[in-house]
Amino acid sequence: MKQKKLRNNLHKVMAVPAFILFFIFFIYPLFQSIGLSLTNWNGFSKATFIGIRNFITFFSDSRALNDIKVTVLFALGSAPLLNIFGLVYALLLDKEFKGKSLVRVIVYLPAVISPLIMGYLWYFILQPQRGVLFTVLSHAGWVISGNWLGKSGPALVVLILVNVWQFVGMTMIIYLAGLQTISPEMYEASDMEGAGYWTTLRYVTLPLLLPSIKINVITNIIGSLSVFEIIIALTDGGPGYATESLSIYILRMVHGSFTGYSTAVALILFFIILIPVFISLKVMKRMEYEA
Amino acid sequence: MNWIRIIQKTGKYITLVVISFLSLIPFYILITIGLSKNVGKLKIDFSFLPDFHFVNFILAWTKSGLGISLVNSFVITSGALVILVIFSSSAGYSIARFASPFNRTILNIFLLCMMIPGIINTVALYTLMIKIGGINTRWAMILVLSANSLPFSVFLYTNFIRSIPRDVEESAIIDGCTWFSAFWRVTFHFLKPVTAAVAILQGLGIWNNYAQAVFFLQRKDVRTIPLAISMFFQQYGANWSLMAGAAIIGLAPAVLIFLFFQKFFIKGIISGAVKG
Numbered sequence: 001m002k003q004k005k006l007r008n009n010l011h012k013v014m015a016v017p018a019f020i021l022f023f024i025f026f027i028y029p030l031f032q033s034i035g036l037s038l039t040n041w042n043g044f045s046k047a048t049f050i051g052i053r054n055f056i057t058f059f060s061d062s063r064a065l066n067d068i069k070v071t072v073l074f075a076l077g078s079a080p081l082l083n084i085f086g087l088v089y090a091l092l093l094d095k096e097f098k099g100k101s102l103v104r105v106i107v108y109l110p111a112v113i114s115p116l117i118m119g120y121l122w123y124f125i126l127q128p129q130r131g132v133l134f135t136v137l138s139h140a141g142w143v144i145s146g147n148w149l150g151k152s153g154p155a156l157v158v159l160i161l162v163n164v165w166q167f168v169g170m171t172m173i174i175y176l177a178g179l180q181t182i183s184p185e186m187y188e189a190s191d192m193e194g195a196g197y198w199t200t201l202r203y204v205t206l207p208l209l210l211p212s213i214k215i216n217v218i219t220n221i222i223g224s225l226s227v228f229e230i231i232i233a234l235t236d237g238g239p240g241y242a243t244e245s246l247s248i249y250i251l252r253m254v255h256g257s258f259t260g261y262s263t264a265v266a267l268i269l270f271f272i273i274l275i276p277v278f279i280s281l282k283v284m285k286r287m288e289y290e291a
Numbered sequence: 292m293n294w295i296r297i298i299q300k301t302g303k304y305i306t307l308v309v310i311s312f313l314s315l316i317p318f319y320i321l322i323t324i325g326l327s328k329n330v331g332k333l334k335i336d337f338s339f340l341p342d343f344h345f346v347n348f349i350l351a352w353t354k355s356g357l358g359i360s361l362v363n364s365f366v367i368t369s370g371a372l373v374i375l376v377i378f379s380s381s382a383g384y385s386i387a388r389f390a391s392p393f394n395r396t397i398l399n400i401f402l403l404c405m406m407i408p409g410i411i412n413t414v415a416l417y418t419l420m421i422k423i424g425g426i427n428t429r430w431a432m433i434l435v436l437s438a439n440s441l442p443f444s445v446f447l448y449t450n451f452i453r454s455i456p457r458d459v460e461e462s463a464i465i466d467g468c469t470w471f472s473a474f475w476r477v478t479f480h481f482l483k484p485v486t487a488a489v490a491i492l493q494g495l496g497i498w499n500n501y502a503q504a505v506f507f508l509q510r511k512d513v514r515t516i517p518l519a520i521s522m523f524f525q526q527y528g529a530n531w532s533l534m535a536g537a538a539i540i541g542l543a544p545a546v547l548i549f550l551f552f553q554k555f556f557i558k559g560i561i562s563g564a565v566k567g
Contacts, residue, residue, distance in 0.1 A: 011470035014385035015397045018378040018441055025438035026404060029415035036415060043414075092306065099307070105553050106311045109318075112549040113542045114499035114517045120524055120538055121321050124531060132320050165313070177560050218406070226408035229501050233521075247410050247502075254506070259414050266411040277406050 037264035042257045054264035063241050064249065064265070068272070070156065071246045075224035075276075077160035082220045083213075085164060086171025091201075093172070094179045104176070108169030115166060119233020122162050126234070149235050152242030159243060163230055167223070171216050178212030179205070210288055217280050225273045246272070325535035351536030354527070359512060360519035361544065363429060367515060368498045370433040372490055375440050379489065380482055382441075383448025384474045388457070398449065401442040409439045410502050420507055427510045435503055440493040451485040452478070488559030491552055498545055516541045 037054055041047030058064050093104055110118060125132045128147045149155045182205065190200045206213075228247035231237060237244035246269045253262035325347055352358070386394045416435065417426075425431025459481060463473040501517045508514055514522070520541045527533050549556070 007469050007471065011385060011474065012389050012391065012394075014471070014474070015382035015394055015445075018382035018445060019397050019400075021374070021378060021434065021438050022401070022404070022441045025416065025419075025435050026407075026409075026412065026441075027400075029412040029419055030407070032415035032418070033412060089310065092303075092310070097303075101554075101557075103307050103311050104557065105550070106314050108553075109546065109549070110314060112495050112545045114501065114520075114545075116499075116501050116517050117520055117538050117542050120520070120534065121317050124324055124535065125317060125320060132324075165317075169314070173557065173560055176557075222406060222408060226410055228410075247408075250410060250413070251502075251505075254414060254417075263414045266413070270407060270411050273408065274406065 033263045033266060036260050037267050039260040041260035043254075043259040044257070047260060050260075054261045055268070057261065058265055058268060063244075066241055067244050067246050067249045070243055071225055071227070071269075071272070073156060074160060074163075074227055074245060075221065077157070078163050078224040078227070079217070079220040081160065081164045082167055082171045082224075083216055085168045086216060087175050087209075089168060089172040090175030090179060091205075094176060104169075104172075107172060110166045111169045113166075115163075115229035116233050118166050119162070119230045123234055126158060150239055152239065155235050155239070155243050159227075159231055159234060162234065163224070163227065166230070167220075171220065174212050174216050175209065178209045182208045207287075210284065214281075214284050217284070218277055221276050221280065222273055225276075226269065321535050321538060324531050325539050327532050327535075347532045347536040348540065351523075351533050352540060354533065355519060355523040355537045355540075356511070357516070357519055357523075357537060357540050360514050360516050363508075363513055364498055364515040364544075367429050367432050367436065368494055370429070371437040371440070371497050372494050374433065374437040375444055375493060376486055376489060378437070379441055379444035380448050380479065380486070381474065382445050383452050384478060386445070387449045387452035388460075389470075398445070401445050405442040405446065413503070413506060416503075417506055426507055427513050429513060432504065432507055432513075435507065436497045436500055439503070440496060444489045444493055447485055447489055448482070451482065455481055484555065484559040486559070487552060487555035491549065491556040492560070495545055495549070516544075 036047070038049055038051060039047035040050045040053075089107060093100060093107070123131070126148055128134060128150060147154075148158050186204055186208065187200065190204045195203070226247050227245050228251065231243055231245055231248060235243045237248050246265065250262050250265050250269065253259075253265060326345065327347070382397070386398050420426050420431055420435075423431065425434075455478075460468075460470065460473040460478055463477045464470065468476060498515075499517060500515070501521075504515050504518050508518060520537055523537050524534055527537075
């Protein structure tokens, strides 16, 4: 009798296994991180509580502040470009034409490869004096230094462009998915009203795309602000620390046995991500009401 | 006029060719370097034809020990995907069909944690892994990576199950199923598109994982592809042809699997991701 009752109620608790797994390997360490961030633990010896001193150290370290700047600049370049190009690509590839699915697959292809390997691939192309781009350009008679990765400004631009190149397909797919949910009648109605392409885009397509825009904006903010693989492969944070992102800084602090400190930095990165995410969620919620 | 349409059409096709070209050219360069005879030089005679010097691949294969890494990546990815699909589909079912404060709380926690990048947990997770003896083991890596992928998968499954009608299970209930068994016998079979999306999207993320692997898989015999490639590159950085050969071997499985399943993938994303 009892067993039968259990069986009839099993469906109510089917989320429990997933939650337990998630709790052990994500939520529990997350809370532990908060505790660790208040200690001077080095990974081996006993940890001592030092209050918020790690946070004070962070904000008085010029390298750390530079890393915040790099991370934020990277995201400011990368996230908007990904969204704009993803949307343009999706609008281009939404219409019916021959070879449509082939082009979609080609555009998505770079996104399936590890950013680390992708970074190495671009290193072949961009390496100063030796890279493919340098060789091709100098053969064509262009005298250039070819030092795209050696100066902080250009290196950051290159990193942003490579990142956009790799993940534009991901953003595009989500927009394509959103475009599919818009019924043709909406466009017909807009056409009947005599609206042109841009008016339709502004007042019909974009408002109806809001769910996709939401997913893309959020995932691109998170992805760009926690970037590190592509940087490791292309510049390794250099020259000096000029292209070091916060995630790389965290990894290096862990390797350097600044264990407690590294969790403090991780929490700071978490807030750096959370703030723009919440702001954009708020803004988009308002747009939803207006639409 | 008719020829305005023609110009529009050609313009469009030129754009498409440019877009495809832009996405493909780095791969072409990689393959050319990988097949090049002289180590580390791209032949510049503007014919850009590869040398078809396949020895590089054999050399890269034997020197890098990529074989064992392929096996590791394969075991970890498939193990994590099995757990991920079973756990997140059943969670999605319960959350989508049986609203309760309990289920709502779980969904909200998952949604909130979607915004937290996994790297934040690294240190605390490392101490946990030492405690459970999970360093340098594939099973612990499977658990960590499937746990990290749960929020987005649960989100996708919940959205998808909400969009299929309840009658699917109700007829099974009439036949004597419980709600629990109705899910596995009936509903689960309707979930193929979203399962494809989860498998490809999350499977690629797990296959390509570096942030966790670099800490938890340090021994050579448990290394995954990205780790093996980065080790190899640090060792043979000057020998481009060898590096390119290794890179091609490293990225081929992901590309092939994607090309094979891309149809289901795009359909699955469309049906799972962007509703509500």
